[in-house]
Amino acid sequence: MAATQSMANGSLAHPTTADSSASSFKSTASQADPSATPVSSSRTTATTTVPPEEEEEPEWQAPKNGPLKTPIYTPMKSAKPNSLSSRPLTSEQETKYATVFAAVSQWQTLPSTSLKDSAQAPLQDHERMWLTRECLLRYLRATKWNTPNALKRLQSTISWRREYGADTFSADYISPENETGKQLILGYDNEARPCLYLMPAKQNTKMSDRQIHHLCYMLDRTIDMMPPGQESACLLINFKGAGNGHVPTVAQARAVLNILQNHSPERLGKALISELPWYVATFFKLISPFIDPVTREKMKFNEDLRTYVPKQQLWSQHGGSKNGELNFEYDHDSYWPALDKEIQRRRVAFRERWEKGGKLIGEYEEYLRGGRCPSLGEVIRKAEAEKGETVGGAKEGDADLVAAEVAKLSV
Template sequence: MSTIGPIPEPVAGCKPTAPPVLTEDQQTKYGQLLDQVKSWESLPTSKADTDNKPISDDERLWLTRECLLRYLRATKWSLPQAIQRLRATLVWRREFGTGTFTSEYISPENEKGKQVQLGFDKEGRPCLYLLPQNQNTKPSQRQVEHLVYMLERTLDIHPPGQEGLALLIDFRNTGAGGTPPMSISKQVLDILQSHYPERLGRALLTHLPWYVSAFLKLIGPFIDPVTKSKIKYNEPLVDHVPASQLMAASGGEVDFKYDHSIYWPALDKLAAERRQQRRERWETAGKHIGESEVYLWGGEESSIGAPKENIEVSNEDKSGEKINDESKTPMIGNDTASMNGETEIVDGVANLDIKQSEPVKITA
């Protein structure tokens, strides 16, 4: 197989494992968090800012049911901590500018293809390749912005029911200058752990030279043990990613050649289309905070705002008899019941609930 652009869908059958249904206590805490979030009318635009600005539609759309659940799981179901961390992330997203980076602004960082979203692993996680041998710029704040931009684009295209992603980091032919400065590494780790909880499904590191191993030992104290358990070293990538969606250079069957003039606009177009589809679904359903990501990403689950009578009709069997009332209303959060049947939602992505350190500021 040959391709020069991103692959839009995972291999048939590559799906996340269905998670357990929420307990009564967990559903209660989710409801309390949802009520709290709905009460937020404005937030600061930065940590140092005392002036608040209203919550935007983009932020309301971001505050999905699964988003709230990720923060609850990351804090081991501590409601106060989940509230604090969720607010902190919204303020960080405003200050960092996650929604403002254009493909044109980030483009110079990726001209040599040092980060590539391509294919999906065996659980439907979109794969983001980090290829430091293709590094083409000096350390700067835009390198951090580039990584965040690629994380956001990768998450844009995950399939319904999937929440995580897979990082494939290939250190082949990487010189000693390919490892980032400690300041940038700590800033990136803080961003991942504080503002992308439970998003890392696995990290597959291959072709590690001695100086990279030494570098990993240096940053090891900043990495949570749960996250470390998701990092695999020098394992055959075909054990984790279908060969039909894995680069040939990594042991797969995809003959991929990076051409920035073709790949970059193709990725931007695919991600923009997916975002527009989600917004249209969200607006059609009534712009709910706490909307289902399965519904928003086009899966077989109704909006949380679906009329009750529609749910009741769906719970009649062909003979017209009512099904057990326990199945009438979908459970909040990761329940697999829905009006369209069983929906699978990811379980087992890494819990990045780690150190609450301050982001490391660097000079661009």
């Protein structure tokens, strides 16, 4: 199986296919196995997955009887994802992907922490599930297709997540940080990126590790909310009313940049920053040397947000004089359990698809999110049936040989 899996991930590139309120937050779902990770917006039950092509979702509409108090679960139909990983790879890129895939497929243990000579621990299912085809490609792009660096950074992120406890943060643990709604996952931009609103003026806690855990948690949940075909998020940061005490320290900013740039590469699609007082502009100048040039290109200051986000899903209280039409009111007891319930539904469905597909490293994210895409296992079986033999012609375990063969195949 290792050989055929290695084949499919190298050159068989991505196949082209086309009650949410509660009186108070007392989550039990948040204690779910952290190995259950993101999922799709297609409706899934424990026993049945309704194919997206058979279920026509109506256009999203805001409630007419008052403000919205829960998250938005689907983009506008006009929003179209534009994923870099869906684009054809060059022959050289296919070879480099196959090389990284072959190496990752052989990982059995990894360091438990980022410390030198850290004890090794077995690779867990949720970590194997995280190692999708698109994940490997994101790290390759982030390292400018340097295969040793991509492998080093992939391993570093898994070790960091273990050490940091990123997969153990629960909705109950994070809940006190979000009681004022200082971070919100709400709506989608014009490219179907889920929008994460950050509002420093609503800071409600003193500086602690949990503040940074909060951002890490919300970034992961924003990824959970991505529809099929989308890999990046849109951040909307509004500094209206933020005093000096609400501006992060340089140390905090560097910790956040570490999460974004080193452990979530290629996840930032846009960062729309509004209503900056002079001291915040100074703060951005201070941290500018630590911001990767690619990340800096994605940062837009004081622009019309309606250029990037459909007005129907753009919060009317965000963005200064050029607001959207969405009447939203943050009520923690309504929003937080509704978000957690939807996240848990998606995570369960994502994992069920991964298991149904054969629990393969290098699985397609579009398939895992319920898109119109076959699983990696289906692609392998089809390729083998067409050839009448195990694709790559290698014996079980000859991952490097298969990777070399795979790079020659065309999509």
